[in-house]
Amino acid sequence: MTSNQAAWLLKANTPLEVGDAPMPTPGPNELVIRNAAIGINPLDFHMQQSGVFVQQWPAIFGCDVAGKVHEVGAEVRGRFKKGDRVIGHAINLVSGRPQDAAFALYTVVPADKAAILPDAIPFTQGVVVPFALEAAVCALSLKQPGIAMPGVSTPALGLPYPSLEPASSGKSIVVYGGSSSVGSMTTQLATAAGIKVISIVSARNFDLSIECGAVEVFDYHDSSFVEKVVEAVAKSGQEFVGIFDAVSTPETYANDLVILGKLGGGHLACVHPPPDAVPENVKAGMIFGVDDVATPVWRDYVTLALQAGKLKCLPSPLIVGTGLEQIQEALRKCEAGVSATKLVVEL
Ligand SMILES: NC(=O)c1ccc[n+]([C@@H]2O[C@H](COP(=O)([O-])OP(=O)(O)OC[C@H]3O[C@@H](n4cnc5c(N)ncnc54)[C@H](OP(=O)(O)O)[C@@H]3O)[C@@H](O)[C@H]2O)c1
Numbered sequence: 001m002t003s004n005q006a007a008w009l010l011k012a013n014t015p016l017e018v019g020d021a022p023m024p025t026p027g028p029n030e031l032v033i034r035n036a037a038i039g040i041n042p043l044d045f046h047m048q049q050s051g052v053f054v055q056q057w058p059a060i061f062g063c064d065v066a067g068k069v070h071e072v073g074a075e076v077r078g079r080f081k082k083g084d085r086v087i088g089h090a091i092n093l094v095s096g097r098p099q100d101a102a103f104a105l106y107t108v109v110p111a112d113k114a115a116i117l118p119d120a121i122p123f124t125q126g127v128v129v130p131f132a133l134e135a136a137v138c139a140l141s142l143k144q145p146g147i148a149m150p151g152v153s154t155p156a157l158g159l160p161y162p163s164l165e166p167a168s169s170g171k172s173i174v175v176y177g178g179s180s181s182v183g184s185m186t187t188q189l190a191t192a193a194g195i196k197v198i199s200i201v202s203a204r205n206f207d208l209s210i211e212c213g214a215v216e217v218f219d220y221h222d223s224s225f226v227e228k229v230v231e232a233v234a235k236s237g238q239e240f241v242g243i244f245d246a247v248s249t250p251e252t253y254a255n256d257l258v259i260l261g262k263l264g265g266g267h268l269a270c271v272h273p274p275p276d277a278v279p280e281n282v283k284a285g286m287i288f289g290v291d292d293v294a295t296p297v298w299r300d301y302v303t304l305a306l307q308a309g310k311l312k313c314l315p316s317p318l319i320v321g322t323g324l325e326q327i328q329e330a331l332r333k334c335e336a337g338v339s340a341t342k343l344v345v346e347l
Pocket residue numbers: 041042043135176177178179180181182183200201202203205220246247252270271272286287288289290338339340341
């Protein structure tokens with residue numbers, strides 16, 4: 001008889017405790033995955049510390065999984081079978097159900113938020129993709145603003161989905177924080193949608209951002225980087241869409257508004273609530289990284305693009321250790337901050 005274990009949060013601001021967990025079963029359009037690797041996101045340590053977004057105690061959380069399909073829901077026709085190697089986006093953040101969380105041996109994932117992982121890609125690499133990918137699609141391709149949180153709408157840039165053979169869209173976008181997980185994935189997907197990306201990163205991460213597709217990179221430690229970004233956008237001859245700010249702090253917002261002010265306005269897509277007051281020509285919103293807008297990308301793009309090397313598992317993982325017990329240490333490292341890497345635990 002198969003049994004499950006999870007890293008449980010019994011109450012906010014306490015260490016995770018590894019213990020038995022119910023063995024999940026899939027709903028009609030879901031998969032149960034036997035996780036081989038899980039990824040750590042900044043959201044996770046916020047959830048641990050404050051209990052924010054926890055809907056059910058004791059809680060399990062975590063968003064990124066890679067592993068083998070253990071069980072397939074009755075309506076999941078054809079796309080997956082038991083034993084397939086997959087990556088998946090676990091959506092406990094919206095469902096609140098412990099079985100939909102990554103920090104366990106077995107996790108339920110909607111089939112529309114999973115994709116086959118090509119054999120050549122290790123689980124520890126593939127697992128860097130899911131949440132960042134969905135957040136990037138939410139940043140780029142929503143057509144209508146939705147609700148990110150009470151009183152805060154999502155951005156709606158309405159940009160095309162990524163494609164294996166992108167045609168130029170004639171558009172450009174600035175990605176601020178291009179070496180972060182979400183920033184580097186947004187750079188990849190925008191590039192694969194034919195959009196020119198101008199990226200703001202540390203000089204030490206220029207190569208990563210260029211590998212993700214950025215056509216120009218600027219160091220945010222350079223005192224004149226804002227002017228240089230404005231000049232690069234203006235010179236590009238592309239229609240300027242706006243900024244995806246993957247950092248979203250008071251400091252980056254001040255710079256965003258200068259860049260947008262000099263370029264005649266545009267979208268400001270943030271990862272946290274946007275600045276309170278923005279000029280009329282700026283459309284500001286906060287992404288919410290779980291949305292069905294990502295379904296066509298999961299279904300039609302991810303596996304083929306991974307196979308063709310057109311979607312890269314970047315930033316590269318840093319494997320913290322093996323076993324559910326290592327998740328606590330990975331959360332500690334995440335809180336301390338990372339540069340151009342995704343923290344990963346093998347199971
Ligand atoms: N709203 C949502 O749905 C949603 C979804 C996903 C993530 N998020 C949020 O988005 C943020 C990013 O998440 P993540 O997982 O991508 O983070 P991450 O990979 O942990 O971010 C670390 C990176 O941020 C870069 N960075 C930090 N300060 C910077 C600055 N001032 N300018 C440029 N780059 C800077 C660092 O670059 P250097 O090392 O090069 O300095 C580092 O590589 C987090 O706050 C997360 O909570 C929100």
